[in-house]
Amino acid sequence: MNDVQAVLAIARKDLLQELRSRAATVATLFFTATTLLMMAFALGREQAVLASATPGVLWVALVFAGVTAAAQSFQSDLEDGAFDQLMTYPVSRAAVYLGKLLANWLYLAVLGLVLAPVALTLYGAALPGLGSYGLIALAVALGSFGFAIVATFYAALTANLQAREALLPVLMFPIVVPIVLAAVRATEGALSGALSPVGDWLLLLAGFDLVYFVVCGGLFHFVVDE
């Protein structure tokens, strides 16, 4: 059994669970739709204000939806002792982390890629060119990856705690602030059509992703081995 197969098997299992239960999907879709609509009403009718707020609102909706999805990914594991069983299989802890991270990332990235055009349309933000779509997709991919890295780690850390719903955002939000800021700025740059700052923010985002990936991946076994 190699680790790549284990990663794919765990990710497939997590996605299949979500596809069946729709536990996170229902909550996140409802939450993101409410956020987009409420913010649109709160910001008023001025087109320029709405357009400039689009990147921030998009990422606020994604971040809060991401917390719900990450917490849910471990909750379904904890039922009937399935996570205990998973941890007794002869696979490395890193493979377990990567499998869960892959599932969370794919879920968030798809959600972001669906949400982005909806937000752009709803807020009337005009794209300067087709290339901007690609840059926004890249920002969503890198930003959601960084977010999933931290969310998966902290969801595992808080999975067995009674106050996990309250603790998960409290613990992880300070850590993901640099990622979310960079993602917002990269999305903002893509919307403005200025390539230079977008590239810088995307590079910074990739840098954060790399650092968090190494740290969280290396520390994961400490949070799951009791």
Added chain:
Amino acid sequence: MTETASANPQPGRRASGGGPALSLRGVRRRMGRETVLAGIDLEVAAGRLVVLRGSNGSGKTTLLRLLATRLRPHAGTASVFGHDLVSEAEAVRGRVGLLSVTGGSYPVLTGRENLGLTTSLTGKGSDDDAEAALTRVGLAAEADKQVRYYSSGMKKRLGLARQLLRDPDLWLLDEPYSALDEDGKRLVDECLSEARARGRTVLLASHEQDRDALTPDAIVELAGGRLRLVAPAGTAPR
């Protein structure tokens, strides 16, 4: 003074590596502030079946989870087939299989998908083997039903199917008879007898006192965080 429980009546029947199947020396483990295991010494030779008794909360599950590498010992040394439980945990996991009280299956996946995951993650068995295991435990007709619709007994049977599929060198079973009907209990006995015949080592935590089909090599009791040999090796419980 630490008591020692040894279930090693036939030194000739040992693991391939030459050492015992499992060896614990002065193992201590706290859960929160409570010391659950307060210096466990246990040695079991390969191919032996040992029954672990103890009242509720005595630490049987903690001991089994520790041997399955889910918990780390806070003191002492522990090894399974010569592999240290902490530093060689992955190698240990390749040789042990734990059947937990709840069965350990994913509720939203079907019985077949749960066993498919086991096959993928252990590299052991095929789809045919999974089908055979499901048939053996009487779940072939329910294999494509999500586990959340299973009864407690069916979940336990699925856990047993997982053990059959993995067929680990060391079977760790936590209350395998609970929630099962009489047919299910007999099935567990048969599977354990067959596992022993294949040379597997079994550590079984159970409150069942009268399993006639079960003739353990030793019975040990966990009380006050320590193990005590109740029935000497080679003695059947009565």
